[in-house]
Amino acid sequence: MNKRIIRLCYRKIIDANAPGKWDRLVFEDSYKEFLMQSQLYNQENKYSSFAGMIHNDPGAEKLHFLVGASVIGYLKQLNEIIPEVLNNLGKHFLKFKNFRFEIINSDSKDKSKHQVAINLYSEPLLWHDTIGNLLVVSPDNKNEAGEYQTDLFILQPFLSIYSLKEE
Numbered sequence: 001m002n003k004r005i006i007r008l009c010y011r012k013i014i015d016a017n018a019p020g021k022w023d024r025l026v027f028e029d030s031y032k033e034f035l036m037q038s039q040l041y042n043q044e045n046k047y048s049s050f051a052g053m054i055h056n057d058p059g060a061e062k063l064h065f066l067v068g069a070s071v072i073g074y075l076k077q078l079n080e081i082i083p084e085v086l087n088n089l090g091k092h093f094l095k096f097k098n099f100r101f102e103i104i105n106s107d108s109k110d111k112s113k114h115q116v117a118i119n120l121y122s123e124p125l126l127w128h129d130t131i132g133n134l135l136v137v138s139p140d141n142k143n144e145a146g147e148y149q150t151d152l153f154i155l156q157p158f159l160s161i162y163s164l165k166e167e
Contacts, residue, residue, distance in 0.1 A: 002166045005140065008094065008122040009162035010082045013104070015115040022083075026074050031114045033070035034106050037063055042108070049113075050106040068101030071118065075099060082120050085159055087151040088134060094153075096120040121162055 014023045014030075034050070041053045041060035053060040082094040098121040107113040125137040128150060135155065138148040155161075 003140070004127040005124050005165045005167065006127045006137070006161050007124055007163045008085075009160055010085055010094070010096075010120045010122075011158045012084070012118045012120065013115065013158070014118070016112045022074060022077070026071050026116070026118070027114065029070045029074075030067055030101075030103075030116050031106070031111055033067045034063065034103065034114065035108055037066040038106075038108060048107050048109040050103055064102050067103060067116075071101060071116075075118070082122065085153065085156070087153045093151045095123050097123055127164075 014027050016027065018024055018027050038050070038053060038060070041057045041063065042048075047053050047056060050060075050063065053063070078096075080095045080097065081092045082096050083092070085092070085094045087093045100119040100121075102117045102119065104115040104117055105113055106115070124140060126140040126148065128136040128138065128148065130136070131152070133154055134152040136150050136152055138150045142148055
């Protein structure tokens with residue numbers, strides 16, 4: 001039987017209505033960084049929107065990376081655990097190593113339009129089976145008894161299989 005190795009991606013969207021304290025901090029700091037970094041791509045102050053800056057200066061695409069630096073400290077606070085994804089026992093189980101920050105929308109004159117996404121990419125998992133609407137996964141290593149320690153979970157909104165490799 002072939003091994004199926006998957007990586008998952010969880011897309012966390014943060015905007016002005018973000019309820020959690022962590023989300024609010026990411027929102028505030030990423031907006032401040034956007035205001036500072038966007039000056040480089042809007043020196044004549046012609047465009048207030050992120051879309052306008054990109055449309056008129058393709059180099060403004062770098063703002064995703066430049067503003068993303070402001071959230072690295074917050075991501076470290078998560079201790080490599082994807083916060084909103086739980087297994088069927090209600091426990092956090094999904095670890096991430098990589099992320100990609102993205103500005104969805106922003107406006108230097110209207111903070112309420114600021115919206116960002118943080119895409120969190122899981123470590124590789126062995127996908128054993130699907131039972132009903134639950135995926136059965138584990139890290140690709142057995143314990144001393146030769147067993148895989150598995151987790152069952154539901155693919156929820158903003159969580160998807162990012163990659164699949166068969167060995």
